[in-house]
Amino acid sequence: MKKASSVEEYIEKHDKFSEALSLLRDLILSTEVNETLKWNAPVYTVNGKNVIGLGAFKNHFGIWFFNGVFLKDEKKVLEQAQEKTKALRQMRFESINDIDKTIVLSYVREAIENQKLGKELKPERKGKDVIIPKELAHALKSNNTMEKAFKALTPGKQREYCEHIASAKREKTKLSRLEKITPLILKGVGLHDKYKNC
Structure with a gap:
């Protein structure tokens, strides 16, 4: 597993949640993922494919599962980021006390396994019809x-x-x-x- 130092800078920048982000990062890095920085945020890949993202905002922070739609979500902790997002799901937290390490790790492992099985939602390429004025x-x-x-x-x-x-x-x-x-x-x-x- 590779670590990117710029991820540490990202975590430090979000000092309100830095301790919680570090905890989530350590949990994710305890698996076989590779760590990188994409879209100015930590992203964790398996075989070059985006599996998990880590992010912080003004009032919350969380983990993004790029193909979270395939997660069983038995604990009902995932949210759809926006109505239009088809595959992405997020696990949101407001404080470090909200983090259940066992649940987080089980979801992370399932997401990795799904990626290895090739479970991913491919973006739809819709060819629009040409309407001639x-x-x-x-x-x-x-x-x-x-x-x-x-x-x-x-x-x-x-x-x-x-x-x-x-x-x-x-x-x-x-x-x-x-x-x-x-x-x-x-x-x-x-x-x-x-x-x-x-």
């Missing part, structure tokens, strides 16, 4: 070369152009934008390509 649709219909060039673009680039026109409120602005993007479409480049290459 009427102004662009009309231009493509009346210009065969432009239509071919547009169809040759990646769905992401097509979407950028469609959203660029659709996001304009006034018809005049939509047509002005269409006029400006036409040469870019004909060149086969994306709306933001010039910025990406800077």
Whole structure:
């Protein structure tokens, strides 16, 4: 198990909870995890995968289980961080007295075991459908070369152009934008390509 000295700095910075964070850190490090610092907070990995995080806030501190959704949570101590978080679960504390070492360690060990078994929620990659605004649709219909060039673009680039026109409120602005993007479409480049290459 590797220790990162910057984690000690993180713990010292949160002096209100430093003793409690040190206790949790020692419990986590008593297992086979590797310690690192990600997103300016201690993160514990197994085989390069994020398993557990340690964090402190104004009024509480806790442990984050990156794939906590798979934990049995028999003691009902886990919380969903936010409504939109699918996999992440947290064990929150307000003081060092709230920490039950046996419970913490059993959850940490289960999380490690789950990771080894490959239990992880993969992020969903949703491909949005490209909705072509009427102004662009009309231009493509009346210009065969432009239509071919547009169809040759990646769905992401097509979407950028469609959203660029659709996001304009006034018809005049939509047509002005269409006029400006036409040469870019004909060149086969994306709306933001010039910025990406800077």
